Amino acid sequence: MDQASRDYGKGLARAFGGALLFALPLLMTMEMWSLGGFAIDRVRLLLFILASLPMLLGLSYYAGFEPTFRLRDELLDALAAFAVGFIVATLMLTVIGVLTPDLTLAEMVGKIAIAAVPAAVGALLAGKQFGTRDLQDTRERENAGFLGILFLMSVGAIFLAFNIAPTEEVMVISYLMSPGHAIALIAASLGVLHVFVYALGFRGEHRRRGAGRSVPTFLRYTLPGYAIALVISVYCLWTFGRLDGVALHEQATMAVVLGFPAALGAATARLVT
Protein backbone atom coordinates (compact mmCIF):
# COMPACT_ATOMS: atom_id res chain seq x y z
CA MET A 1 0.00 0.00 0.00
CA ASP A 2 1.41 3.39 -0.99
CA GLN A 3 1.52 6.56 1.06
CA ALA A 4 -1.59 8.16 -0.48
CA SER A 5 -3.69 5.10 0.28
CA ARG A 6 -2.31 4.90 3.82
CA ASP A 7 -3.10 8.57 4.45
CA TYR A 8 -6.56 8.05 3.09
CA GLY A 9 -7.02 5.03 5.34
CA LYS A 10 -6.07 7.10 8.37
CA GLY A 11 -8.50 9.82 7.33
CA LEU A 12 -11.19 7.20 6.92
CA ALA A 13 -10.51 5.80 10.39
CA ARG A 14 -10.82 9.29 11.86
CA ALA A 15 -14.03 9.71 9.92
CA PHE A 16 -15.47 6.59 11.57
CA GLY A 17 -14.56 8.01 14.99
CA GLY A 18 -16.13 11.35 14.17
CA ALA A 19 -19.29 9.77 12.82
CA LEU A 20 -19.72 7.74 15.99
CA LEU A 21 -18.98 10.69 18.26
CA PHE A 22 -21.36 13.06 16.51
CA ALA A 23 -24.22 10.66 15.85
CA LEU A 24 -24.23 8.72 19.11
CA PRO A 25 -26.68 11.02 20.93
CA LEU A 26 -29.09 10.61 18.02
CA LEU A 27 -28.53 6.88 17.65
CA MET A 28 -29.42 6.50 21.32
CA THR A 29 -32.54 8.67 21.10
CA MET A 30 -35.70 6.61 21.08
CA GLU A 31 -37.68 9.03 18.93
CA MET A 32 -35.14 8.66 16.15
CA TRP A 33 -35.88 4.96 15.79
CA SER A 34 -39.61 5.41 15.40
CA LEU A 35 -39.25 8.59 13.35
CA GLY A 36 -36.86 7.00 10.90
CA GLY A 37 -38.67 3.70 10.87
CA PHE A 38 -42.17 4.85 10.13
CA ALA A 39 -43.27 8.10 11.72
CA ILE A 40 -41.65 10.51 9.27
CA ASP A 41 -43.61 11.06 6.11
CA ARG A 42 -41.59 9.27 3.40
CA VAL A 43 -41.65 12.26 1.04
CA ARG A 44 -40.14 14.43 3.78
CA LEU A 45 -37.53 11.78 4.55
CA LEU A 46 -36.66 11.61 0.86
CA LEU A 47 -36.34 15.41 0.72
CA PHE A 48 -34.10 15.35 3.76
CA ILE A 49 -31.77 12.75 2.23
CA LEU A 50 -31.70 14.63 -1.09
CA ALA A 51 -31.04 17.96 0.64
CA SER A 52 -28.25 16.45 2.70
CA LEU A 53 -26.20 15.56 -0.39
CA PRO A 54 -25.34 19.14 -1.46
CA MET A 55 -24.80 19.93 2.23
CA LEU A 56 -22.26 17.11 2.54
CA LEU A 57 -20.63 18.27 -0.67
CA GLY A 58 -20.33 21.84 0.62
CA LEU A 59 -19.08 20.63 3.97
CA SER A 60 -16.55 18.43 2.23
CA TYR A 61 -15.15 21.56 0.60
CA TYR A 62 -14.66 23.23 3.99
CA ALA A 63 -13.89 20.22 6.13
CA GLY A 64 -13.20 17.16 4.02
CA PHE A 65 -11.08 14.35 5.40
CA GLU A 66 -8.65 15.08 2.67
CA PRO A 67 -7.14 18.43 1.85
CA THR A 68 -8.69 18.90 -1.56
CA PHE A 69 -10.25 21.60 -3.67
CA ARG A 70 -11.18 19.66 -6.77
CA LEU A 71 -14.87 19.07 -7.33
CA ARG A 72 -14.31 15.41 -8.13
CA ASP A 73 -12.49 14.92 -4.86
CA GLU A 74 -15.16 16.78 -2.88
CA LEU A 75 -17.72 14.49 -4.46
CA LEU A 76 -15.70 11.40 -3.58
CA ASP A 77 -15.24 12.64 0.00
CA ALA A 78 -18.93 13.44 0.41
CA LEU A 79 -19.92 10.00 -0.86
CA ALA A 80 -17.34 8.29 1.34
CA ALA A 81 -18.66 10.27 4.31
CA PHE A 82 -22.18 9.06 3.57
CA ALA A 83 -20.87 5.50 3.41
CA VAL A 84 -19.12 5.95 6.78
CA GLY A 85 -22.24 7.49 8.31
CA PHE A 86 -24.43 4.72 6.94
CA ILE A 87 -22.11 1.96 8.17
CA VAL A 88 -21.71 3.50 11.62
CA ALA A 89 -25.48 3.94 11.98
CA THR A 90 -26.11 0.38 10.81
CA LEU A 91 -23.56 -1.19 13.15
CA MET A 92 -24.59 0.89 16.16
CA LEU A 93 -28.33 0.34 15.67
CA THR A 94 -27.69 -3.38 15.27
CA VAL A 95 -25.54 -3.59 18.40
CA ILE A 96 -28.12 -1.80 20.56
CA GLY A 97 -30.84 -4.10 19.27
CA VAL A 98 -32.87 -1.56 17.31
CA LEU A 99 -32.42 -3.31 13.98
CA THR A 100 -34.05 -6.68 14.22
CA PRO A 101 -34.86 -9.21 11.50
CA ASP A 102 -38.62 -8.72 11.87
CA LEU A 103 -38.39 -5.17 10.52
CA THR A 104 -39.14 -4.57 6.87
CA LEU A 105 -36.26 -3.45 4.66
CA ALA A 106 -37.88 -0.04 4.22
CA GLU A 107 -38.13 0.41 8.00
CA MET A 108 -34.49 -0.54 8.50
CA VAL A 109 -33.27 1.79 5.78
CA GLY A 110 -35.41 4.60 7.19
CA LYS A 111 -33.96 4.18 10.68
CA ILE A 112 -30.43 4.04 9.31
CA ALA A 113 -30.75 6.84 6.77
CA ILE A 114 -32.10 9.42 9.22
CA ALA A 115 -29.08 8.85 11.48
CA ALA A 116 -26.60 8.35 8.64
CA VAL A 117 -26.78 12.01 7.63
CA PRO A 118 -25.64 13.52 10.96
CA ALA A 119 -23.08 10.70 11.20
CA ALA A 120 -21.77 11.66 7.76
CA VAL A 121 -21.49 15.28 8.93
CA GLY A 122 -19.48 14.00 11.90
CA ALA A 123 -17.30 11.97 9.56
CA LEU A 124 -16.49 15.04 7.48
CA LEU A 125 -15.88 17.26 10.51
CA ALA A 126 -13.59 14.72 12.16
CA GLY A 127 -11.40 14.63 9.09
CA LYS A 128 -10.65 18.26 9.62
CA GLN A 129 -10.90 18.39 13.39
CA PHE A 130 -8.35 15.69 14.08
CA GLY A 131 -6.47 15.97 10.84
CA THR A 132 -3.16 17.60 10.18
CA ARG A 133 -3.53 20.55 7.88
CA ASP A 134 -0.88 22.11 5.78
CA LEU A 135 -0.73 25.89 5.69
CA GLN A 136 -1.94 26.35 2.16
CA ASP A 137 -4.93 24.23 2.92
CA THR A 138 -5.81 26.17 6.06
CA ARG A 139 -5.59 29.49 4.30
CA GLU A 140 -7.87 28.34 1.56
CA ARG A 141 -10.60 27.30 3.93
CA GLU A 142 -10.45 30.22 6.28
CA ASN A 143 -11.27 32.65 3.53
CA ALA A 144 -14.73 31.22 3.49
CA GLY A 145 -16.38 34.45 2.32
CA PHE A 146 -19.78 35.76 3.40
CA LEU A 147 -21.80 33.05 1.67
CA GLY A 148 -19.39 30.41 2.93
CA ILE A 149 -19.89 31.64 6.47
CA LEU A 150 -23.66 31.60 6.06
CA PHE A 151 -23.36 28.04 4.72
CA LEU A 152 -21.27 26.94 7.69
CA MET A 153 -23.73 28.65 10.03
CA SER A 154 -26.54 26.63 8.43
CA VAL A 155 -24.62 23.38 8.88
CA GLY A 156 -23.90 24.23 12.52
CA ALA A 157 -27.55 25.18 13.04
CA ILE A 158 -28.89 22.05 11.38
CA PHE A 159 -26.48 19.90 13.32
CA LEU A 160 -27.51 21.09 16.77
CA ALA A 161 -31.16 21.55 15.88
CA PHE A 162 -31.29 18.06 14.41
CA ASN A 163 -30.02 16.61 17.67
CA ILE A 164 -32.89 18.15 19.61
CA ALA A 165 -35.74 18.34 17.08
CA PRO A 166 -36.73 14.65 17.27
CA THR A 167 -37.30 14.74 21.03
CA GLU A 168 -40.69 15.51 22.49
CA GLU A 169 -39.09 18.04 24.77
CA VAL A 170 -39.29 20.75 22.13
CA MET A 171 -43.06 20.46 22.21
CA VAL A 172 -43.19 20.16 25.99
CA ILE A 173 -40.96 23.20 26.50
CA SER A 174 -43.05 25.27 24.12
CA TYR A 175 -46.16 24.38 26.15
CA LEU A 176 -44.40 25.43 29.35
CA MET A 177 -43.41 28.79 27.96
CA SER A 178 -45.50 31.94 28.03
CA PRO A 179 -45.17 34.55 25.26
CA GLY A 180 -42.91 36.48 27.63
CA HIS A 181 -40.61 33.47 27.93
CA ALA A 182 -40.54 33.16 24.15
CA ILE A 183 -39.49 36.77 23.70
CA ALA A 184 -36.81 36.34 26.36
CA LEU A 185 -35.54 33.24 24.54
CA ILE A 186 -35.38 35.14 21.24
CA ALA A 187 -33.33 37.83 22.98
CA ALA A 188 -31.09 35.17 24.54
CA SER A 189 -30.59 33.45 21.18
CA LEU A 190 -29.63 36.72 19.50
CA GLY A 191 -27.39 37.59 22.45
CA VAL A 192 -25.53 34.29 22.42
CA LEU A 193 -25.15 34.38 18.66
CA HIS A 194 -23.89 37.94 18.74
CA VAL A 195 -21.41 37.35 21.54
CA PHE A 196 -19.94 34.35 19.72
CA VAL A 197 -19.80 36.11 16.37
CA TYR A 198 -18.58 39.44 17.74
CA ALA A 199 -16.23 38.46 20.52
CA LEU A 200 -14.79 35.25 19.13
CA GLY A 201 -15.23 36.01 15.45
CA PHE A 202 -14.97 33.47 12.75
CA ARG A 203 -11.62 31.87 12.32
CA GLY A 204 -9.66 33.64 9.59
CA GLU A 205 -12.00 36.59 9.63
CA HIS A 206 -9.54 39.08 11.13
CA ARG A 207 -9.68 41.44 8.20
CA ARG A 208 -13.36 41.35 7.56
CA ARG A 209 -15.23 44.56 7.07
CA GLY A 210 -16.91 45.82 10.19
CA ALA A 211 -14.84 43.62 12.47
CA GLY A 212 -14.67 45.01 15.97
CA ARG A 213 -17.69 47.19 15.47
CA SER A 214 -20.74 45.80 17.14
CA VAL A 215 -23.63 47.21 15.10
CA PRO A 216 -22.34 46.23 11.63
CA THR A 217 -21.49 42.76 12.94
CA PHE A 218 -24.99 42.49 14.33
CA LEU A 219 -26.59 43.40 11.01
CA ARG A 220 -24.14 41.47 8.85
CA TYR A 221 -23.80 38.23 10.80
CA THR A 222 -26.03 38.01 13.86
CA LEU A 223 -29.38 38.78 12.24
CA PRO A 224 -28.83 36.58 9.15
CA GLY A 225 -27.47 33.91 11.49
CA TYR A 226 -30.64 33.96 13.59
CA ALA A 227 -32.81 33.98 10.47
CA ILE A 228 -30.93 30.86 9.33
CA ALA A 229 -31.41 29.29 12.77
CA LEU A 230 -35.18 29.86 12.65
CA VAL A 231 -35.54 28.59 9.08
CA ILE A 232 -33.50 25.48 9.92
CA SER A 233 -35.61 24.94 13.06
CA VAL A 234 -38.85 25.11 11.12
CA TYR A 235 -37.42 22.76 8.51
CA CYS A 236 -36.32 20.20 11.11
CA LEU A 237 -39.64 20.38 12.95
CA TRP A 238 -41.53 20.02 9.66
CA THR A 239 -39.40 17.05 8.61
CA PHE A 240 -40.13 15.29 11.89
CA GLY A 241 -43.84 16.12 11.59
CA ARG A 242 -43.81 18.13 14.80
CA LEU A 243 -45.73 21.03 13.24
CA ASP A 244 -48.60 18.96 11.87
CA GLY A 245 -51.95 19.86 13.36
CA VAL A 246 -50.43 22.38 15.78
CA ALA A 247 -51.78 25.92 16.19
CA LEU A 248 -49.72 28.68 14.58
CA HIS A 249 -48.63 30.32 17.84
CA GLU A 250 -47.43 26.94 19.16
CA GLN A 251 -45.56 26.34 15.91
CA ALA A 252 -43.88 29.72 16.33
CA THR A 253 -42.96 28.97 19.95
CA MET A 254 -41.52 25.61 18.94
CA ALA A 255 -39.44 27.31 16.24
CA VAL A 256 -38.13 29.74 18.86
CA VAL A 257 -37.37 26.89 21.29
CA LEU A 258 -35.43 24.95 18.67
CA GLY A 259 -34.03 28.24 17.38
CA PHE A 260 -31.90 28.57 20.50
CA PRO A 261 -29.78 25.44 19.93
CA ALA A 262 -29.82 26.21 16.22
CA ALA A 263 -28.44 29.70 16.92
CA LEU A 264 -25.81 28.22 19.21
CA GLY A 265 -24.89 25.74 16.48
CA ALA A 266 -24.68 28.53 13.92
CA ALA A 267 -22.55 30.64 16.24
CA THR A 268 -20.08 27.88 17.02
CA ALA A 269 -20.02 26.37 13.54
CA ARG A 270 -16.65 27.87 12.86
CA LEU A 271 -15.25 26.45 16.08
CA VAL A 272 -16.27 22.95 15.11
CA THR A 273 -15.61 22.92 11.40
Added chain:
Amino acid sequence: MAKTVRRAPAKPAKPTPAKPPPTPLVEWLAAGVGLFLVVATILLIASEAFMADPSPPQVEVRALEIRSSGPGFLVVVEARNVGGSPAAGVLVEGELERGDAPPETAEASFDFIPDHSARRGGLFFETDPRQGRLSLRAKGYSEP
Protein backbone atom coordinates in the same frame (compact mmCIF):
# COMPACT_ATOMS: atom_id res chain seq x y z
CA MET B 1 1.57 19.07 -0.61
CA ALA B 2 -1.65 17.41 -1.35
CA LYS B 3 -1.39 17.52 -5.10
CA THR B 4 1.94 15.76 -5.30
CA VAL B 5 0.77 13.11 -2.86
CA ARG B 6 -2.36 12.64 -4.87
CA ARG B 7 -0.45 12.00 -8.09
CA ALA B 8 1.63 9.25 -6.54
CA PRO B 9 0.72 6.02 -8.29
CA ALA B 10 -1.73 3.93 -6.34
CA LYS B 11 -1.06 0.23 -6.04
CA PRO B 12 -4.27 -1.73 -6.23
CA ALA B 13 -4.45 -5.13 -4.60
CA LYS B 14 -4.09 -6.73 -8.00
CA PRO B 15 -1.21 -5.01 -9.78
CA THR B 16 -2.33 -3.64 -13.11
CA PRO B 17 0.18 -2.59 -15.71
CA ALA B 18 -2.22 0.07 -17.02
CA LYS B 19 -1.92 3.80 -16.27
CA PRO B 20 -1.98 4.39 -12.50
CA PRO B 21 -5.17 6.08 -11.31
CA PRO B 22 -4.61 9.62 -10.01
CA THR B 23 -6.69 8.87 -6.90
CA PRO B 24 -5.95 5.97 -4.54
CA LEU B 25 -8.08 2.94 -5.20
CA VAL B 26 -9.40 2.91 -1.61
CA GLU B 27 -10.79 6.38 -2.20
CA TRP B 28 -12.71 5.20 -5.24
CA LEU B 29 -13.88 2.17 -3.30
CA ALA B 30 -15.12 4.20 -0.33
CA ALA B 31 -16.89 6.65 -2.63
CA GLY B 32 -18.33 3.77 -4.66
CA VAL B 33 -19.81 2.22 -1.52
CA GLY B 34 -21.20 5.66 -0.65
CA LEU B 35 -22.72 6.11 -4.10
CA PHE B 36 -24.34 2.70 -3.92
CA LEU B 37 -25.79 3.41 -0.46
CA VAL B 38 -27.05 6.86 -1.46
CA VAL B 39 -28.74 5.57 -4.61
CA ALA B 40 -30.18 2.50 -2.91
CA THR B 41 -31.51 4.56 0.02
CA ILE B 42 -33.08 7.15 -2.25
CA LEU B 43 -34.67 4.55 -4.52
CA LEU B 44 -36.07 2.59 -1.60
CA ILE B 45 -37.53 5.61 0.18
CA ALA B 46 -38.82 7.07 -3.10
CA SER B 47 -40.55 3.83 -4.02
CA GLU B 48 -42.16 3.82 -0.61
CA ALA B 49 -43.12 7.47 -0.88
CA PHE B 50 -44.66 7.42 -4.34
CA MET B 51 -45.66 3.86 -5.07
CA ALA B 52 -47.07 2.87 -1.74
CA ASP B 53 -50.44 1.16 -1.61
CA PRO B 54 -52.71 3.69 0.14
CA SER B 55 -55.22 1.16 1.49
CA PRO B 56 -55.94 1.38 5.24
CA PRO B 57 -54.42 -1.04 7.75
CA GLN B 58 -56.04 -4.45 7.93
CA VAL B 59 -54.78 -6.59 10.76
CA GLU B 60 -55.33 -10.32 10.76
CA VAL B 61 -54.53 -12.24 13.92
CA ARG B 62 -53.81 -15.95 14.16
CA ALA B 63 -52.60 -18.24 16.90
CA LEU B 64 -49.20 -19.76 16.29
CA GLU B 65 -49.01 -22.07 19.28
CA ILE B 66 -50.64 -22.79 22.61
CA ARG B 67 -48.55 -23.82 25.57
CA SER B 68 -48.88 -23.89 29.33
CA SER B 69 -47.35 -20.95 31.13
CA GLY B 70 -47.04 -21.14 34.90
CA PRO B 71 -50.51 -21.81 36.30
CA GLY B 72 -52.19 -20.72 33.05
CA PHE B 73 -51.76 -20.90 29.33
CA LEU B 74 -50.02 -18.83 26.70
CA VAL B 75 -51.28 -18.34 23.18
CA VAL B 76 -48.53 -17.02 20.93
CA VAL B 77 -50.20 -14.86 18.29
CA GLU B 78 -49.09 -13.26 15.09
CA ALA B 79 -50.73 -10.01 14.00
CA ARG B 80 -50.26 -9.47 10.29
CA ASN B 81 -51.11 -6.14 8.70
CA VAL B 82 -52.14 -6.98 5.13
CA GLY B 83 -53.25 -3.41 4.42
CA GLY B 84 -51.18 -0.77 2.67
CA SER B 85 -50.71 1.60 5.63
CA PRO B 86 -48.88 1.06 8.89
CA ALA B 87 -50.83 0.81 12.14
CA ALA B 88 -49.70 1.94 15.59
CA GLY B 89 -51.02 0.91 18.98
CA VAL B 90 -52.83 -2.12 17.61
CA LEU B 91 -54.95 -3.73 20.31
CA VAL B 92 -55.45 -7.46 19.86
CA GLU B 93 -58.08 -9.32 21.83
CA GLY B 94 -58.53 -13.01 22.28
CA GLU B 95 -61.86 -14.33 23.49
CA LEU B 96 -62.18 -17.83 24.82
CA GLU B 97 -65.67 -19.33 24.96
CA ARG B 98 -66.11 -22.31 27.24
CA GLY B 99 -69.58 -23.80 27.11
CA ASP B 100 -71.95 -21.96 29.42
CA ALA B 101 -69.30 -20.12 31.46
CA PRO B 102 -68.76 -16.41 30.69
CA PRO B 103 -66.03 -15.98 28.03
CA GLU B 104 -62.49 -15.27 29.20
CA THR B 105 -60.68 -12.48 27.38
CA ALA B 106 -57.02 -11.50 27.09
CA GLU B 107 -55.46 -8.50 25.35
CA ALA B 108 -52.12 -7.55 23.91
CA SER B 109 -51.11 -4.29 22.27
CA PHE B 110 -48.62 -3.96 19.43
CA ASP B 111 -46.75 -0.65 19.30
CA PHE B 112 -46.38 -0.72 15.57
CA ILE B 113 -47.17 -3.02 12.69
CA PRO B 114 -45.85 -1.79 9.33
CA ASP B 115 -47.85 -2.44 6.19
CA HIS B 116 -47.48 -5.96 4.78
CA SER B 117 -45.65 -7.03 7.94
CA ALA B 118 -46.27 -9.17 10.96
CA ARG B 119 -45.46 -8.79 14.65
CA ARG B 120 -45.71 -11.42 17.36
CA GLY B 121 -47.11 -11.27 20.84
CA GLY B 122 -48.80 -13.45 23.41
CA LEU B 123 -52.12 -13.74 25.23
CA PHE B 124 -52.41 -15.29 28.69
CA PHE B 125 -55.46 -17.35 29.65
CA GLU B 126 -56.34 -19.10 32.88
CA THR B 127 -58.15 -21.96 31.21
CA ASP B 128 -56.74 -24.11 28.47
CA PRO B 129 -57.68 -22.50 25.14
CA ARG B 130 -57.65 -25.96 23.58
CA GLN B 131 -60.72 -26.82 25.72
CA GLY B 132 -62.84 -23.98 24.31
CA ARG B 133 -63.40 -21.91 21.22
CA LEU B 134 -60.75 -19.20 20.80
CA SER B 135 -61.43 -16.19 18.60
CA LEU B 136 -58.78 -13.57 17.90
CA ARG B 137 -59.25 -10.10 16.46
CA ALA B 138 -57.67 -6.67 16.23
CA LYS B 139 -59.80 -4.08 18.00
CA GLY B 140 -58.30 -0.83 16.77
CA TYR B 141 -55.22 1.17 15.87
CA SER B 142 -53.98 4.73 15.62
CA GLU B 143 -52.12 6.35 12.76
CA PRO B 144 -48.43 6.50 13.49
